[in-house]
Amino acid sequence: MSAYSELESRFRRMSTLGEAAGVLHWDRAVLMPDGGAGARSDQLAALAMTLHEMITDDRLPDLLDRAAEDVAGDPWRLANLSEMRRGHIHASAVPADLVEALSTEGLACEMTWREARAKSDFSLVAPKLAGVLALVRQSADAKADALGVAPYEALMDQYEPGGRTAHIDALFANLADFLPDFIETVLAHQGKREDAMPLGGPFPIDAQRALGVRLMERLGFDFNRGRLDISLHPFCGGVPDDVRITTRYDESDFTQSLMGVLHETGHALYEMGLPSDWRHQPVGGARGMALHESQSLLIEMQACRSREFIEFAAPLMREAFAENGPAWTVDNLYHHYTKVARSLIRVDADEVTYPAHVILRYRLERALIAGDMKVDDIPGAWNDAMKELLHITPPDDAVGCLQDIHWYDGTFGYFPTYTMGALAAAQLFAAAHRDLPDIPEEISKGNFAPLTGWMGERIHGRASSASTHDLVADATGAPLGVDAFRRHLTARYLAD
Numbered sequence: 001m002s003a004y005s006e007l008e009s010r011f012r013r014m015s016t017l018g019e020a021a022g023v024l025h026w027d028r029a030v031l032m033p034d035g036g037a038g039a040r041s042d043q044l045a046a047l048a049m050t051l052h053e054m055i056t057d058d059r060l061p062d063l064l065d066r067a068a069e070d071v072a073g074d075p076w077r078l079a080n081l082s083e084m085r086r087g088h089i090h091a092s093a094v095p096a097d098l099v100e101a102l103s104t105e106g107l108a109c110e111m112t113w114r115e116a117r118a119k120s121d122f123s124l125v126a127p128k129l130a131g132v133l134a135l136v137r138q139s140a141d142a143k144a145d146a147l148g149v150a151p152y153e154a155l156m157d158q159y160e161p162g163g164r165t166a167h168i169d170a171l172f173a174n175l176a177d178f179l180p181d182f183i184e185t186v187l188a189h190q191g192k193r194e195d196a197m198p199l200g201g202p203f204p205i206d207a208q209r210a211l212g213v214r215l216m217e218r219l220g221f222d223f224n225r226g227r228l229d230i231s232l233h234p235f236c237g238g239v240p241d242d243v244r245i246t247t248r249y250d251e252s253d254f255t256q257s258l259m260g261v262l263h264e265t266g267h268a269l270y271e272m273g274l275p276s277d278w279r280h281q282p283v284g285g286a287r288g289m290a291l292h293e294s295q296s297l298l299i300e301m302q303a304c305r306s307r308e309f310i311e312f313a314a315p316l317m318r319e320a321f322a323e324n325g326p327a328w329t330v331d332n333l334y335h336h337y338t339k340v341a342r343s344l345i346r347v348d349a350d351e352v353t354y355p356a357h358v359i360l361r362y363r364l365e366r367a368l369i370a371g372d373m374k375v376d377d378i379p380g381a382w383n384d385a386m387k388e389l390l391h392i393t394p395p396d397d398a399v400g401c402l403q404d405i406h407w408y409d410g411t412f413g414y415f416p417t418y419t420m421g422a423l424a425a426a427q428l429f430a431a432a433h434r435d436l437p438d439i440p441e442e443i444s445k446g447n448f449a450p451l452t453g454w455m456g457e458r459i460h461g462r463a464s465s466a467s468t469h470d471l472v473a474d475a476t477g478a479p480l481g482v483d484a485f486r487r488h489l490t491a492r493y494l495a496d
Contacts, residue, residue: 003063004070007084014054015280019239021047026237026244030229055091079465083282093146094139102135106410113408120398122379130375132410133368140369152369155413159289162467168416172359174482179356186340186352186493196335197327203254211320212261218446219265226268234260236267243268255336259300266299273460287464293421301351302429308444310334342392344399352489356389358419365412424472426485431476
């Protein structure tokens with residue numbers, strides 16, 4: 001067996017074990033009884049330990065070096081080898097005792113965060129967050145040395161391979177320059193029209209689910225290879241051949257749940273469209289969270305909040321809930337789905353204001369990792385940034401710096417991918433529309449095949465064979481930028 005073939009075999013086993021862990025995580029969130037928590041933690045810990053031992057095996061560096069001769073001239077195998085090496089570097093750069101300490105301290109901090117958020121008192125969790133941050137910075141330094149990048153970039157590389165702060169700084173500076181005034185303009189524009197008529201309700205969960213399933217099928221979700229279930233927080237999990245998506249329902253408002261289903265369907269279509277020839281190899285996986293988020297936002301924001309989609313979906317909505325009054329016109333439904341408002345809470349924000357929430361978090365976490373800001377300064381810095389970017393100030397910590405779990409469980413470097421995904425979604429949709437001008441008309445008929453086919457060829461099917469930068473540039477003809485997103489917002493929110 002060649003060195004490369006041995007690596008493929010090893011990573012195939014690791015992938016299979018990782019997929020088993022993924023299904024166990026889904027089960028914990030959806031079906032597992034509370035009494036199973038202890039056993040499930042032991043199961044997941046055992047799988048995590050096994051995977052860590054496999055990817056940090058002392059033989060891997062030699063195999064990786066020798067395998068380079070086996071794959072010369074083969075772009076996919078070269079990319080696969082590069083992804084193997086990146087995974088090994090991330091896993092082996094951090095000492096086992098530091099990994100264990102991060103896990104332990106992160107869990108303890110998360111539990112204290114829950115109490116602090118309930119009491120709206122950042123001071124309760126600040127000491128534990130300081131401890132977690134110190135460990136994260138140690139991990140970042142170790143990975144930075146191994147990867148040859150800055151510490152924050154090393155953290156970001158876990159979620160967005162190859163992501164660099166210089167590029168993100170430029171993108172976010174562009175957004176921050178125009179967003180505050182643009183938000184004011186949109187709010188003034190929307191203030192000239194009547195508010196959307198309320199849709200009434202209640203909306204039975206069975207009817208909401210049936211509508212969601214119907215739209216998922218039209219989008220191309222294969223229920224022979226996936227499921228729709230309920231969880232506290234919507235997510236997409238499972239594996240490419242068995243994709244599990246979840247949502248949560250509110251009988252007083254079906255609109256958010258439905259868009260949650262469509263958002264997660266975008267993630268699912270990406271997973272289902274990954275190349276089967278490279279299943280269980282690193283190169284066959286999704287290319288980072290920025291592109292993954294681009295696919296969910298492409299479906300939810302670009303396609304399914306468009307007027308064309310509402311033209312198609314409005315009759316289905318009226319049928320699902322046996323409604324036919326004036327509130328159920330295309331215009332009124334479209335106004336519901338394109339309402340812009342300043343929001344204190346990131347997860348409730350619309351697509352116009354959402355980037356401001358991400359820019360805030362990106363700036364603060366970079367300062368924390370660099371040591372330019374202390375943990376005790378977070379509440380004040382948070383409130384100042386909210387006032388600058390969104391012209392509102394949180395009244396307390398619960399709706400301010402305590403609203404997200406990310407930092408408190410040790411997750412730093414993830415936030416930029418949300419807005420990078422929004423930018424990529426706009427740019428990809430614009431390019432697809434350029435290449436296939438009938439896409440909006442087809443969406444109005446409930447035909448998504450032209451859009452998903454275009455995306456499948458240029459993004460899904462290429463998996464991790466190239467960088468995010470190259471995949472976006474190849475698909476659209478330009479590197480990831482802000483222009484398409486800005487044109488999209490202007491057309492949608494200032495046109496009528």
